[in-house]
Amino acid sequence: MAVQPPSSGTKTGTETFLRDVIDGLSRPQKTLPCKYLYDEAGSQLFEEICELKDYYVTRTEAGIFAHSIKEMAEAIGPGALIIEPGAGNCEKVEPLLTQLDSPAGYMPMDISPEILLSARRRIQARLPGLKIHAGIGDFTKEMVWDELPALEAHRRVIFFPGSTIGNFDPEQASTLLHRFASRLGQGDAVLIGTDLDKDPIVLERAYNDSEQVTARFNKNLLSRINVELDADFDLSRFSHRSFYHPLRRRVEMHLVSLAAQTVRVSGEDFHFREGETIHTENSHKYTLSGFEKLLRKAGFSPLRHWSDSSDYYAIHFAEV
Numbered sequence: 001m002a003v004q005p006p007s008s009g010t011k012t013g014t015e016t017f018l019r020d021v022i023d024g025l026s027r028p029q030k031t032l033p034c035k036y037l038y039d040e041a042g043s044q045l046f047e048e049i050c051e052l053k054d055y056y057v058t059r060t061e062a063g064i065f066a067h068s069i070k071e072m073a074e075a076i077g078p079g080a081l082i083i084e085p086g087a088g089n090c091e092k093v094e095p096l097l098t099q100l101d102s103p104a105g106y107m108p109m110d111i112s113p114e115i116l117l118s119a120r121r122r123i124q125a126r127l128p129g130l131k132i133h134a135g136i137g138d139f140t141k142e143m144v145w146d147e148l149p150a151l152e153a154h155r156r157v158i159f160f161p162g163s164t165i166g167n168f169d170p171e172q173a174s175t176l177l178h179r180f181a182s183r184l185g186q187g188d189a190v191l192i193g194t195d196l197d198k199d200p201i202v203l204e205r206a207y208n209d210s211e212q213v214t215a216r217f218n219k220n221l222l223s224r225i226n227v228e229l230d231a232d233f234d235l236s237r238f239s240h241r242s243f244y245h246p247l248r249r250r251v252e253m254h255l256v257s258l259a260a261q262t263v264r265v266s267g268e269d270f271h272f273r274e275g276e277t278i279h280t281e282n283s284h285k286y287t288l289s290g291f292e293k294l295l296r297k298a299g300f301s302p303l304r305h306w307s308d309s310s311d312y313y314a315i316h317f318a319e320v
């Protein structure tokens with residue numbers, strides 16, 4: 001497998017992180033980009049979230065894959081190249097790769113080289129003949145896409161499970177889908193998972209789990225900033241809050257300042273009023289028709305979808 005190093009001549013990860021944090025904390029509604037929740041500790045906590053009884057998302061999606069993987073592989077057809085933005089440990093794609101008729105290759109991309117490398121070893125051991133090319137970088141940036149080699153394939157399929165698209169607001173999601181479409185050609189496709197709109201009680205329980213793992217996941221972002229950006233967030237003076245916003249059709253995750261306080265980040269002071277929040281993540285929920293509309297707007301034709309019996313979650317297959 002070819003692993004491209006992050007291109008030189010650009011800002012380092014820490015510089016970009018600092019700039020994003022300063023920028024986010026300087027706004028009237030303080031905010032931090034949710035991608036920074038997933039450092040090593042955060043990714044581990046997220047894996048714990050996925051196992052929680054209260055968090056139905058991962059389990060439900062896994063059930064749909066388990067039930068319908070053959071149909072998905074048939075819909076994709078032979079000789080396909082699978083591209084996975086934000087692949088992480090590449091666990092979700094494995095059953096699909098195993099099921100596909102003579103896949104042309106697999107291209108995972110992720111910001112974490114360590115996780116990609118160990119995933120590559122695992123998948124290559126299981127599928128020795130499969131061509132794997134990993135791209136290291138942020139899939140919302142063009143660069144990592146440019147670094148992927150052009151492999152011959154009957155059809156290219158962007159695999160985007162896990163309701164990651166839900167982290168983007170509809171406008172950004174539309175931009176991302178457009179970008180996917182622009183990287184594909186006629187007859188290429190996406191296989192993409194979305195969490196569906198549902199009873200707010202179920203939603204709020206999923207993001208305020210009784211074991212407080214989500215709270216630790218959220219607050220880990222502050223620890224990370226303390227360590228990596230020389231900051232002095234007092235974790236005991238912030239608390240986790242998640243709620244469903246019905247008009248925006250999304251779960252919002254925030255950190256609430258429990259007192260009036262000043263926090264210093266790399267020598268810069270940020271003031272918090274008591275009760276003021278930092279908005280750390282959105283998790284958008286779609287209706288089937290709402291997401292199909294978004295796909296159409298981005299240039300895709302939705303061909304079919306698979307969902308669970310409660311319609312909690314859907315996996316869409318759409319063609320350019």
Ligand code: AVJ
Binds near residue numbers: 206283
């Ligand atoms: C990884 C974006 C799918 O929105 O459900 C879970 C992240 N945040 N609990 C989601 C998350 C808090 C998760 N996604």
